[in-house]
Every structure is written in structure tokens, then in C-alpha cells.
Amino acid sequence: MAEQKRILTGDRTTGKLHLGHYVGSLQNRVRLQHDYDTFILMADIQALTTHFENPALINGSIYDVAMDNLSVGLDPEKVTIVQQSQIKAIAELTVFYSMLVSVNTLRHNPTIKTEAANYGYNDMTYGFLGYPVSQTADITFCNADLVPVGEDQLPHIELTHKIVRRLNDLYGTNITEPKAMLSSCSRLIGLDGNSKMGKSLGNAIYLSDTAETVNEKVRLAVTDPSRIRAKDPGHPDICAVSTYHKVFNTEEYEDICERCKAGGIGCVACKRRLAEKLNELLDPFRERRAYYEAHKDLVKDIINTGSEKANRIGDETVAKVKEAMSLKI
Ligand code: TRP
Numbered sequence: 001m002a003e004q005k006r007i008l009t010g011d012r013t014t015g016k017l018h019l020g021h022y023v024g025s026l027q028n029r030v031r032l033q034h035d036y037d038t039f040i041l042m043a044d045i046q047a048l049t050t051h052f053e054n055p056a057l058i059n060g061s062i063y064d065v066a067m068d069n070l071s072v073g074l075d076p077e078k079v080t081i082v083q084q085s086q087i088k089a090i091a092e093l094t095v096f097y098s099m100l101v102s103v104n105t106l107r108h109n110p111t112i113k114t115e116a117a118n119y120g121y122n123d124m125t126y127g128f129l130g131y132p133v134s135q136t137a138d139i140t141f142c143n144a145d146l147v148p149v150g151e152d153q154l155p156h157i158e159l160t161h162k163i164v165r166r167l168n169d170l171y172g173t174n175i176t177e178p179k180a181m182l183s184s185c186s187r188l189i190g191l192d193g194n195s196k197m198g199k200s201l202g203n204a205i206y207l208s209d210t211a212e213t214v215n216e217k218v219r220l221a222v223t224d225p226s227r228i229r230a231k232d233p234g235h236p237d238i239c240a241v242s243t244y245h246k247v248f249n250t251e252e253y254e255d256i257c258e259r260c261k262a263g264g265i266g267c268v269a270c271k272r273r274l275a276e277k278l279n280e281l282l283d284p285f286r287e288r289r290a291y292y293e294a295h296k297d298l299v300k301d302i303i304n305t306g307s308e309k310a311n312r313i314g315d316e317t318v319a320k321v322k323e324a325m326s327l328k329i
Contacts (some may be wrong), residue, residue, distance in 0.1 A: 009025065010041025016206045093314075167321070175317070208289060236261075248281060
């Protein structure tokens with residue numbers, strides 16, 4: 001069998017993952033694990049760049065994010081789950097790479113700019129400004145070929161290219177130039193009508209939410225405001241609930257839209273159906289999660305074993321880079 005290509009992707013450990021993460025990346029990972037040598041990074045150092053004042057949240061989130069990934073169907077026998085801060089190569093490569101990138105390049109990174117504005121940073125830390133360099137180390141310590149990400153991560157992959165090319169040109173290393181693998185599914189809007197589902201926006205349905213919580217969140221969702229009575233004709237094109245039917249209830253989507261426009265289905269029934277479909281999706285996740293919740297030591301083992309494997313690979317990369325940079329005596 002030909003050797004599988006390697007992919008690496010990950011999540012910041014700043015809280016539990018939600019349906020937006022599922023649609024935008026987790027679902028894709030579950031499919032990819034069969035065809036690729038898959039590394040999933042619990043990015044706890046990157047979490048520090050924005051949440052360094054709340055280390056307890058980051059620590060708890062390492063378990064939560066690992067369990068979110070496992071509960072949606074990533075197979076711990078197949079994928080390597082890695083805790084970023086355990087990987088010495090990531091810290092070392094970050095320092096070496098930092099010589100090869102200018103402060104201006106980092107300042108102009110559009111994702112850094114957007115995030116800095118969202119967090120209200122007018123004087124950002126060196127660590128935050130430089131996290132794309134650390135992300136380059138995440139991707140290259142194991143010579144990943146592909147990086148499955150959403151569009152917002154493209155500037156970081158571009159920087160990775162730049163750094164890797166510079167490194168290989170200057171020192172004759174052969175670090176892999178990775179490619180971004182864009183997730184096909186667009187972002188999920190919030191059930192409150194906001195353009196995005198987000199933890200900080202308070203409109204998220206978590207993968208770990210109970211069925212009752214999901215029912216309640218869907219019940220409160222914003223629909224077509226001009227629709228007062230169930231028999232009024234609705235406008236699915238401006239209704240958040242309809243976009244959810246499109247993603248999570250594909251088979252009935254068209255029919256529900258037609259009935260809504262004709263005043264044949266009211267918002268209450270429409271929402272009830274959506275909540276049912278969401279719970280159908282989430283039920284198997286809840287089941288797997290309950291198992292891991294009851295076996296937390298197993299989750300710890302999975303993370304530690306994955307991190308040990310990653311350290312073995314990363315140490316080799318660092319040895320090569322150090323030698324190429326003449327740091328070996
Ligand atoms: N920056 C990514 C995010 O905010 C998380 C991440 C950290 C990542 N390291 C990575 C993604 C390496 C892909 C590859 O979601």
C-alpha cells in the first residue's frame with residue numbers, strides 16, 4: 001500500500017466545540033481519517049495567546065476539545081491526537097522560524113488584524129502577533145502535506161509557505177511545503193440571525209449540549225419577523241432556521257420551504273422538526289462522549305501517547321533543522 005499523505009489540523013483549546021466547528025471542519029476530519037495519516041492538535045499554546053489570563057479554562061478545554069473530536073467519530077486507533085505544549089519541536093522551531101519573518105509581514109496578516117480588532121487589542125502581545133509562526137511550526141514539525149482548514153486560516157498557510165521556502169533555500173533543508181485543504185462547507189450562521197455561530201457571540205449549539213438544551217435553543221431561534229401567525233406565508237430566504245434545515249435536514253429542506261411559503265407549516269412545527277434532526281445527529285456523539293467522560297484517564301492516555309509519537313517525529317525534524325542551521329557542534 002502506498003504511504004498515506006499526512007494531514008495536520010487543530011483547534012485552540014478555549015472552550016467546547018459547537019455545530020459550526022462540526023460543519024466547518026470536524027465532519028471533514030472524520031472522513032479524511034481513513035485516507036490520510038491524521039494529526040489533530042490541541043492548540044493550548046495558541047489558546048494562551050488570547051486567554052493567558054485564564055489558564056484553568058485552557059486546561060479544562062484540552063479534555064473538552066479532545067472529547068469533542070473523539071465523540072464525532074475520530075478513531076483514536078487511527079488518528080494521532082497531540083497536545084501542542086508537549087511538543088518540544090514546536091517551541092524550538094518557532095524560535096528558529098522567527099528569524100525568517102519580518103514584523104511587518106506579521107502585522108499585515110488579515111486574520112491577525114480581524115482577531116485583534118475582535119478582542120479589542122490596541123497593543124497586542126508579541127506571542128499573539130507571532131502565533132502564525134508557531135502555527136508554521138505546528139504544521140512542519142511532522143512534515144504535514146495537507147492542512148484542512150477554513151478560509152480564515154489561509155493567510156497562515158501562506159506564511160507557512162514563505163517560511164518553509166526561505167528555510168529550504170537558505171539552509172538546504174527539505175521541509176514539506178504544505179497545501180491548505182479548504183473545507184467545502186460554508187460557515188454556519190447563528191440561530192439568532194448573526195452571520196456566524198460563535199462561542200463569544202452566545203449563539204452556539206455545542207456538540208455536548210443535551211437534547212433539552214438543543215430543543216430550547218432552537219425554540220428561541222429567530223425566524224422571519226414579518227410572520228405572526230402560522231398561516232401567514234413565510235420567507236425561508238431570510239430565516240435562519242431554514243438555513244439549518246438546508247444543512248442538517250437536506251431531504252426535507254425543499255418541501256419545508258414550499259410549505260413555509262404557502263403558510264402550510266408554522267414556525268413552531270418547523271423548529272420542532274429541526275431540533276429532532278439535530279438531536280438525531282448529536283445522539284451518537286453524546287453516547288460516545290458519555291463513554292469518554294466516564295473514562296477520562298483513557299482520554300489522557302490518548303493525548304499522551306499521541307504526543308509521545310509526535311515528539312519522536314518532531315525531534316528528528318529539529319535535529320535536521322539545527323544541523324542545517326549550523327547549530328550542531
Ligand atoms: N488557528 C487555528 C484556529 O484558530 C488552530 C490551529 C492551531 C491550527 N494550529 C494549527 C489549524 C495548525 C491548522 C493547523 O482554528
